[in-house]
Amino acid sequence: MAHKRGSGSTPLDRLTSHYDDVDLRCPSCGYEDDEGGWKAETNGDTVLYRHICPSCGSIRKRTLKLRS
Numbered sequence: 001m002a003h004k005r006g007s008g009s010t011p012l013d014r015l016t017s018h019y020d021d022v023d024l025r026c027p028s029c030g031y032e033d034d035e036g037g038w039k040a041e042t043n044g045d046t047v048l049y050r051h052i053c054p055s056c057g058s059i060r061k062r063t064l065k066l067r068s
C-alpha cells in the first residue's frame with residue numbers, strides 16, 4: 001500500500017496547514033512559534049487542534065466540526 005501523508009490532498013491536511021499560518025503567537029507570553037504549529041486530531045466529525053507554547057507551556061485548544 002502506498003498511502004502517503006503530508007501531500008495536502010485531504011481535507012484534514014488543508015485544515016492543518018490553514019492553522020499553521022495563523023495564530024501561532026502565544027496569548028500568554030507573546031512567543032511566536034514559527035517552528036511549530038497546530039496539531040490536528042480527528043474522531044470523524046470533529047477536529048481537535050492543539051498548540052503547546054514551547055516558551056511557557058501554555059496549551060491552547062480549538063475544535064472544529066467537519067459536518068453538521
Ligand SMILES: [Zn+2]
Binds near residue numbers: 026053
Ligand atoms: Zn507562551
